[in-house]
Amino acid sequence: MASAVGTLERIESFHPERAVDVAEVADRLGLSRARQRLFAKIHGLRTLRLDPDMGLFDLVLPAARAVLHAVADPAQVRYVIYAHTSQAVTPAELDAADVIRESLGLDRAEAFGLTQQNCAAGLGAIDIAVELLRADGGGDARALVVTGEKPFTPLAQLVPNIAIMGDAGAACLVAVGGAGHPVLSYACRTLGEYADVIALTEEQMQQFGQEYPRVLADVMRTAADRAGLDFDDIDLVIPHNVNMFSWRQITQEMDIPAERVFLDNVARFSHCFASDVLLNFTTLRQAGRLVEGRHYMLVSVGFGATFAAMVIRYHSPAGN
């Protein structure tokens, strides 16, 4: 088994209380009856959280604040990494990552945004945080990874025929050699031929759909291999909530039972950009479904197109 360098010391999530029926959103997005049936029957979407009165930072900050409760001294937080799907989440007048840093009172931290891995950016941010902390010498330094964004415009609310986007935020405290869940591996692959998301032709979308299960399965197997594990050693896949249909394709491609992937939140939350895997982790933890010492694989795919998987071992210190 691979030796761990990074650890996830605390993971928290946040979502608005307001739940909306997917049919209501679909009407607003102008989806035909046939498209609505696709999302309901084939993709398994039922409700999502949307609060139009909740601003971007109202959504992002609660989970980050909850994570910081685990930090004895805020000066320990050396990096704040705001990972998001959209290339920009505010106008150029604002640096969103710096607003987050300042709101959290992390006066001396380096704050930056991480993008261009789209919905896989949260896992990428954890990987980069580990490398930065390792280069700094580890010690008591920490990095705060923050996710969450608003589906603020029609192009951000819907991935045609694939996903409808909802509100959620999440955060994760990363350390090197800390007491949290050891990160055993990270695997990532980018298919740059799908980089121009808005300009993809019907033919390119079909090609992407055909490549998707094979490439993601390959990345997941690579992550297990780098962790020094067989895929059978992975207790549960904690996925992004893109839709049920694509995960059925993956489980068929990998010849694993559907129960090996946690999909309950697809119907409850739909796809919440880069927050899904951390949101799903907290759901499982609250339900008591994560077991000390067992291995879990976090998996996400970002349009554009980046495929990422990370293996962790669950280790629960008090209070997490």
Add this chain to the structure above:
Amino acid sequence: MVSITAASAVVAPPTRRFDHGPDLLTWHRDMAAPFGLTVDEDLLRAGRNVSHRELLDELIEAQDVRGASPDLIIVAHALPDMHPLFVGASYVNKLLGGKALSFAIIEQGLAAPFTALRIAAAFHASGRSSLSMIAVLEQTTLPTRLPLVHDNELVDSGAVLLLGHGQGMRVAGVRTVMPGESVRDRIVALVGGQPGQTLVVAGSRVDADAIPDGLPVRWCDPATYCTSVWVELAEHRDTWRAEYSAVVLCDSEPRSGRTHLALLAGSTFSAVPEGVRYAGFRRDS
């Protein structure tokens, strides 16, 4: 320590045609509205409309960079692309072999490329990268008025650095100097006592008093912002490597008040600088 093995730069490429469709205009309007801003379509029409894709195309076609196959690609910018759904890091990844881990560092003003340099050096130090690419991009066509851009008549510009284990100036340290701290003292601490001469390359927003007495300084074009010291580095690195024992890149971010330093060491710059630990990177605190 990783070295800068190749580089390219582009400044003020030809103006392009305005081609925003209704979906993109809606995107910009919906993004601006919650922050109390209004999109000015005339700003877009009057802009140079040079996209990140066009900057990247030109930068990677340069002789020194063409054909490279990096395993790590980092795009860094302070000002967003006008095409918010184009993933430039993935695009250039495909053009350069498709094997790289790729992403973008943003929302840090002109500190973003300094952070990209930290990350690239960290990946080299841990053995996860043997050839990385940093692309620093600046396009100036924005949908809302931003004094930093529009009052300073910024031009579109970009720079690419390749970092590997070949010959070139070594990346010996990256520092952040907080508001109220002495930039001059930090530069002296970085390079003090070294044989030979050190050049300071300073962005136009750096306070002239921050440059230690006796060190030669090269001031960057005030029409560049995030790209300033990186364009200069890409254009003059071979000359500087021959003439100086070390180069300090220095730029001050007007929004945060922080100043960012990168120490590039030549072959005669052998001592380990002040405060350096592990791979040579730390934030001053």
